[in-house]
Amino acid sequence: LQSETSSSTTLDLAFHWYQSCNTSHRLCNRMRSQKKSWMPSRLLDISSESENQWKLVVVSADNITPAPYFTLSYRWGSNQSLMLRRSTLCDFRRGQQISRLPQTFQDAVVIARRFSVRYLWIDALCIMQDCREDWEREIPAMQHIYSNSVCNLAASASENPNGGLFRTRDTTAIVPGVVAAPSAASTDKNHHIFDDSYWNRQISNGPLHRRGWVFQERLLSSRVLYFGKSQIFWECFTELKCEGFPQGILEHHSVKNLNPLWDLQESGQQEGQESDKMPIHLLRLWNNLVRDYSNCALTRADDKLPAFVGIANLFGEVTGDVYLAGMWRSSLLEQLNWWVDQPRCRISTTYRAPSWSWASLDGPIRPHHQAARTQFLVSITAVTTDHSSHDLAGTVSLHLRGSLTINTQLEQPLQAILYPDSLEIKLDASRPFYFLPLQTASYELLSDAASDHGDLDFHMEVSCLLLEAVLCAVPPIYRRVGHCVIDDEDDISMLGLCVVEDRLASVMSNSDIILI
Structure with missing residues (x-):
């Protein structure tokens, strides 16, 4: 040398x-x-x-x-x-x-x-x-x-x-x-x-x-x-x-391991031809890339999506999926489940992505990795996109159907892990916000008491989006302000959900909402 x-x-x-x-x-x-x-x-x-x-x-x-x-x-x-x-x-x-x-x-x-x-x-x-x-x-x-x-x-x-x-x-x-x-x-x-x-x-x-x-x-x-x-x-x-x-x-x-993409590309098939969902290994790869990218810094905050567009174009070419403000149309429900990884996250002062997208924040985020047993508690009824400005920053709205619970009407405080999207957001009784149960994750755990018999304990947690009302319209319009995880059955029931065997059922009527 x-x-x-x-x-x-x-x-x-x-x-x-x-x-x-x-x-x-x-x-x-x-x-x-x-x-x-x-x-x-x-x-x-x-x-x-x-x-x-x-x-x-x-x-x-x-x-x-x-x-x-x-x-x-x-x-x-x-x-x-x-x-x-x-x-x-x-x-x-x-x-x-x-x-x-x-x-x-x-x-x-x-x-x-x-x-x-x-x-x-x-x-x-x-x-x-x-x-x-x-x-x-x-x-x-x-x-x-x-x-x-x-x-x-x-x-x-x-x-x-x-x-x-x-x-x-x-x-x-x-x-x-x-x-x-x-x-x-x-x-x-x-x-x-x-x-x-x-x-x-x-x-x-x-x-x-x-x-x-x-x-x-x-x-x-x-x-x-x-x-x-x-x-x-x-x-x-x-x-x-x-x-x-x-x-x-x-x-x-x-870190340049894109093998799931290359394998799909080499097969000569676009995933949309065989399945309505992006395969789990590709979605996991995308989520890992988003997590790592969110830790990087940008001089201009509005470069958040443009600086990632080359990777998005590659995924889009190989999968045939539709790209929507940092997420993929075929797996939108799965990708809504993310939270801030550090409290230093800040919400962009100018619009560059909808509030439900990780791209709306400056700072590290962590996507949820799908559990083997999961249940979605909301459905997407429509996606509307306005590309009148530029295709990298077009406004995207989600039309959802799910059950909403406002925090000010809870009988008692929930025991939940709260992740506000920014420290500027105060999630307490002084500020009305809504719980939108999004997804369950179910696990079977071997308890100490049952270990001699090999019995399994059933454990469930519910991920919720935290929303605030933006406009009283029909349907009403909301903005995401955070994320939370609830794993106590009594607290889950306060959101109008009850456990039936290993699944959740809603005892409340669902509402149509627009999330921007």
Whole structure:
């Protein structure tokens, strides 16, 4: 190992990983093989006659033939000055000095040329930053921009574009320690000593990967070459490597596991052709992605859905399902059952998603994983969508039928685990709100008293949405303000529900409501 990550030794190793994946990993080539001829609308051409220049090409106008290109993931920082604007378009088309680029962009040019890749896609230079119409055309294409890139370069250790990709490092801190087996041992194998948290410290928890936009860039790219603060890392759909473990990182698994999607895609069938519901393994994958994404930060709160649209488009293409404000039409009831994971969640001050969607909140959320035995206590009678503004932020309303109980009419306080959607919401007697029982989860538990006989105790919990009235209309209109879980039978009965064997029956009449 050399003391610089820009050394020939390091870059040769990276190129070896890239070539090996490109030639032998069927899974990693699967996404690109779907649209090999697809190209972004604009690219940076970095192989001009003058090695000191780059220029912006418009793929359709310049008749650019399909060719490999790299993408770049980086943090914008607060002083991103070099951008594609209406005023800079002509200058970029004529050509610019590479030395005027931020250091991270310059280093990306070095890597691309080293790998004999002529084109580079960087969002700040390929999307018109002062043109809303151009932004709305380009953002839905993120799925294809990253999935068709031959490799994504990630500036994992830099806080802004001036931080660069390369680092000086202490090589002794990278090489894993080796402990030789004692001469009297039963095995002669050596043992490696390594820090099993270094991947999370340098990559997953690093400055770059806290950024919301990077979540889908990492997931959609077949290959990612990370430039950390002490070494480079490689992640593809098949392998996870670094300089310390160039043959594969021990005890680590890539988060880029989209196998349920690939399996469905390879079968050539859309799930809607066989079932009305998204299969449980796909829904679990989606929920896990939503949970992880909700922990990321966005500079602009209204980017919540656009920064996830590439992943949504991929799911939609493979499943044939209908996407509604962060959820899927075939499994809306299941996906309504989520709660905030930390009290720091905030409700968006401007509309970007309906209150029943996780996308309406800024902060971590946790979707409910379906129990083996469950019962839905509401039904969806209609879904209305208004896309008059933009298809990423169209307003969606749910027409539901279920039983409502207002908190101010309860005989006594409920014993429930309450999850207000924000700390700004006070769920107490001073504020009227409604319980809408949504779903049950049933479990069979082996009690201490019955363990000698192998008997099972029956346990049930009920998840409820907490709503507040918005408009007295017919049907009335409500907004979600929280979530709660109730597991005491007496408390469950206070909501007009009674246990009949292992199911719940309502003793109250159901109401039609609209949830916005």
